[in-house]
Amino acid sequence: MKAYYNDTTYAILGILTTEYRSGYEIKQFIDNSLNHFWKISYGQIYPTLKRLEQDGLATIDITAHSGRPDRKAYHLTQKGKEILREWLEKPIQQLPVERNEVLLKLFFANHQTPAQTTHLLKDYHQKLIELYQTYEGIEEIISAHDSNLKDARYWLFTLDYGKRTTEAAIAWCEATLKEL
Known part of the structure; x- marks a missing residue:
């Protein structure tokens, strides 16, 4: 077995x-x-x-x-x-399922004040910017210290995914805040 x-x-x-x-x-x-x-x-x-x-x-x-x-x-x-x-x-079994507290709260935001919703999204936006900056720092470290490792290329690919999804979330936040 x-x-x-x-x-x-x-x-x-x-x-x-x-x-x-x-x-x-x-x-x-x-x-x-x-x-x-x-x-x-x-x-x-x-x-x-x-x-x-x-x-x-x-x-x-x-x-x-x-x-x-x-x-x-x-x-x-x-x-x-x-x-x-x-x-x-092996092929992947399923697409990743995101659990996002901000989206869950936004889904039910009709039951809170617009100011609270705006505050929630501004706070999320700031945290996303900080996360993006963290990713940039990690990228600098890998590029400066680990670039000769065979794994570094693939580490940078996964990091790029994180940067791109974070950029998209930042843009989404900005557009949603504008709509509110």
């Missing part, structure tokens, strides 16, 4: 193709990159790493540190690489 793996498993298999190997390093990588489009908590990372090791998809190297807990570094096995490749080659 073939094992079933969830998207968190595949995300961590993918991360293990980079230089990030310990649970802590994986979480740092997620917080600085994937977290903008894929959330994974510590509570998901460690059980997933344990399962990867149990299923033979990863091995562990343990390094002792005096006065500190041992460092566990995870490495993909050939089987892990094959499972990741199989998943990457």
Whole structure:
């Protein structure tokens, strides 16, 4: 029987193709990159790493540190690489479903004052501008420090998606505020 793996498993298999190997390093990588489009908590990372090791998809190297807990570094096995490749080659199952609190509140905005609706959209607009600036900062870091990595090109593609969708949301906010 073939094992079933969830998207968190595949995300961590993918991360293990980079230089990030310990649970802590994986979480740092997620917080600085994937977290903008894929959330994974510590509570998901460690059980997933344990399962990867149990299923033979990863091995562990343990390094002792005096006065500190041992460092566990995870490495993909050939089987892990094959499972990741199989998943990457499968077509997507469904389009992403967006859960957007601003849109939900706007949908029912007839039940609040126009001033409250305007405030909601102006606040959202400002947060989108800040997010866009964050994306620009990440792009500068990748271009300056990681541009020689094979993965950097694909990191920039996903970042471009984030920038473009944020630009579209900013334009939508501006048009909606104008209509109000």
